[in-house]
Amino acid sequence: MALITKAIKGTKDVLPFEVHKNQYIEATCLSVAENFGYKEMRTPVFEHTELFQRGVGDTTDVVQKEMYTFDDKGGRSITLRPEGTAGAARSFLENGLSNLALPQKICYFTSCYRYEKPQAGRLREFHQFGIECFGASSPLADAEIIALAKQIFDELGVSGLELEINSIGCPECRAEYHKALKEYFSQYKEQLCHTCQERLERNPMRLLDCKSPEDKALAENAPEILDYLCDECKEHFEKVKAYLNAMNIEFKVNPKIVRGLDYYTKTVFEFIASSIGAQGTVCGGGRYDGLIEELGGQKTPSLGFGMGLERLQLVMEAQGCEFPEPSVSDLFIAAMGEKAKLKAVEIAKDMRAEGFAVTYDLNDRGLRAQMKYADKTGAKFNVVIGDDEVEKGVAVLKNMESGEESEVSLVTFVNDFYSVSMEEQLKDLEINGEAFDFKSLFGGNE
Ligand code: ATP
Ligand code: MG
Secondary structure, three states: OOHHHOOOOOOOOOOOOOHHHHHHHHHHHHHHHHHOOOEEOOOOOEEEHHHHHHHHHOOOHHHHHHOEEEEOOOOOEEEEOOOOHHHHHHHHHHOOHHHOOOOEEEEEEEEEEOOOOOEOOEOOEEEEEEEEEEOOOOHHHHHHHHHHHHHHHHHHOOOOOEEEEEEOOOHHHHHHHHHHHHHHHHOOHHHOOHHHHHHHHHOHHHHHHOOOHHHHHHHOOOOOHHHHOOHHHHHHHHHHHHHHHHOOOOOEEOOOOOOOOOOOEEEEEEEEOOOOOOOOEEEEEEEOOOHHHHOOOOOOOEEEEEEEHHHHHHHHHHOOOOOOOOOOOOEEEEEOOHHHHHHHHHHHHHHHHOOOOEEEOOOOOOHHHHHHHHHHHOOOEEEEEOHHHHHHOEEEEEEOOOOOEEEEEOOOHHHHHHHHHHHHHHHOOEEOOEEOOHHHHOHHHO
């Protein structure tokens, strides 16, 4: 097939008849985040390559293997963002948000780019809902972001996700742990994958996150970080667990979770689904107390998570979660003749100004073809306007689902439409056990 009609491997179009699902998920994420005091931020899709090398860490899979990096025409090295935290942190520093009241609670929707092997739940362009809480050191914050993610799942009706948490300590306790890991893995150096052999010296914890089955098996018996935590990290972790318990959030401690990104400290967590195959991690996050300093700012304990929106939708579909119906037009105006078209545009303008969705034919089609189109688009009501209707100033409004017809005035069309459509909605409404007397509301119109 010609390249121009073929999307890039690992990318996915969202089509107009399915986008309502994305919109619903996004609106839910945003409204929950707002309930926790978060405000949306938007940052560019590309950044200087150095930002990710520093901010994600150059011993990670993401930086070593997965980034879309290129030189622009000015010879600068540019990278399409592989994740959202580094850009948000850059903006936090560059725009002086660090001087405002802390914590700064930020959330975002981002497209992310990673050169990975595409498969179910793994794309080269994917989307994340992310939150970052810059400037919060208390374990309350760790528990709160986990609660935020959990509430999003609850509101979307997603159930059965496994929450796994761990603490990966701070640079102090990790030094001892690195030593123990190096010692352990050195015995098996020859068996390790090439990348891990290189990582063994620089960042042995990465070995626990390797996807190769042989390395995974070796990692099974590796020393566990929880045995090496310093008192402060231990206490922090205990408090996070206590706060989660207080909120009735179930979790499992999994000492093998280290997260793919270099800047994490203390708490790390993942929400994992068993229903969508191997790529089951729907949300991953944790604390990254060292990142802001690493990028040149003041020491600013911070934390956040990234939620994979495609994976989240896959889980919802696998679990049969309910989505709202796609939106349709409230009214289709079938206009025949030039005078009727003038009337149609006038009515459509007034109706749209009132917030109704209105469509009409844009192809000079005959009446039958217009009605067929209205039917296909699923419009709730239609009205046919011809010369006759224009002359008399009245037309018939038809409910496309029930077939019920009502006469409406073309002069007071918007009001009449309100009455008819409201009457429909209120018909079944009972107040105090009695059918709602709609007529009493509009009594004057009788
Ligand atoms: P994985 O272990 O699955 O590769 P990761 O540790 O690389 O995940 P993060 O960098 O933590 O993932 O990104 C946060 C979330 O973004 C993941 O939990 C997942 O839901 C989603 N995600 C990551 N990579 C992809 C991808 N290639 N395609 C779709 N979603 C992804
Ligand atoms: Mg990955």
